[in-house]
Amino acid sequence: MNQELSLSFIGGGNMASALASGLIGKRCGASDVHVIDVNETALARWREQGVGTAAAPDEQLSSRRVWIFAVKPQVMKETVAQCKPFLRPDTLVISIAAGIESGTLAGWLGGDKPWTRLVRCMPNTPALIGAGISGLLALDGVSEDDRAVAQLLLKAVGEIVWVDNDDQLDAVTALSGSGPAYVFLFLEALIQGGIDLGLDAQQSRKLALATLHGATQLAALSPETPATLRERVTSKGGTTAAALSVFEQQGFSALVQQAMRSAYQRAGQLATEFAK
Template sequence: MDKNLHIAFIGGGNMASALGAGMAGKICPPENFHVIDINAASHAAWTARGATAATAPDDRLALCNVWFYAVKPQFMREAVAASRGWLREGTLVVSVAAGIRGDVLAGWLGDGAPWPKLVRCMPNTPALVGEGVTGMLALPGVSAAERQLAEAMLASVGKVVWVRDDAAIDAVTALSGSGPAYVFRFIEALIEGGLKVGLDAQQARELALATLSGATRLARESDDPPAVLRERVTSKGGTTAAALKVFEDADFMGLVARAMQAAAQRSRELADEFGKA
């Protein structure tokens, strides 16, 4: 833990709160956090940890070594314009906004030249329980030490995967960024299916959640690929084969691929809509 490290969160909502909870006491003391959020009601959870908070950018930003922009893409340009006056040489900026390309954000932050110290990342909501996964992209001006710090900060709420460009961040958005919603939808479907085959609501929920959790852990800890694990559950002519045939007849794999392509395309559209240079 670095007691000299001070971190600003511009946007103090759920994702910023998850990051703060993960970093507090590991990366720096919680009293070294400063939060800017227009919604004063969100300040209580931060100040209860010892952080400072304000509804608009203020001089305390200039004291922070790292800035996290955790606002929605449609508000990012406004947030940058309101805060960039407090940037200091060497400040590391981390963006968790979908769709805003790294070069565009660097241009908004810079004064005549793009801001070099910028990391773009795409975490997901399981970060709220310390089980997130984050895709990360560092601009060339980020040093090895700064890259290591950025990784440590995001690793405090889960796993980290580095990618090479903004197109890969769009892909991360489609898989892990939006992915929890796909899983939650599948859980909903399992529970509803359980009800239709005769289980009560509590039984269906417990069985669905335990099945997803157990299967995920088995896939994570096994040396075998998911296809092999699936085959081991599937006896020829058995119950699992009958269920999987329904998925295959409906082109389940293709449906998932098309859904992810739609998410990636929307990420690119957000870049065009809200991330114009």
């Protein structure tokens, strides 16, 4: 990355704040960040950090190398139209708006031809504590230097995975984008299960949280597959085997995959709806 990092967040909500907190003071200064948002309360919080702000797109956009669209998908088309007059040939556009395909964004940003200096991202909510993972898709106009910038930005809030097309990014949405909700649902079930078996709420919550955290850490650090790790916990005729047999009888794995397929299909439907 050879150029100075100067950013404009178009939308100053939670994800933009998470990205900025991972960058300001480490990769750029507060004066290198510009935030556009219609919410004055949100802008006031940014100004407290020394960040420049505006309630609508302005000339400051022209001086920023990277634009990060972090608005709700319902207002993305209108927002892009407001920003488009300030677009320059060397502007790298990054979108973290869910549900809008790269081709749609490229068309909105472009004039006679689509704007291909564009990276579409799908982060997830653990990014808010620096523990997220994001899927990234680069269009043809994105240089190696641009890719390095996009990686730098998203690695400020966790890990990254590059994908090749929008279909794969929809799969990312179904797995890691929506995935935290699946984990929270399982966590709720574990906690309630502990309470039903006689533990108090505090005990059950502590045990469930530590179990999920420890198991995922073990899986991340072990060279063995999750299947092997599961088998090592499962003694024939033991307590774990009794529990797992219920999951198997109820089609647990198939149910999870069916849920992910539904999320994937909905991502495609939303892309069609937002493209109108």
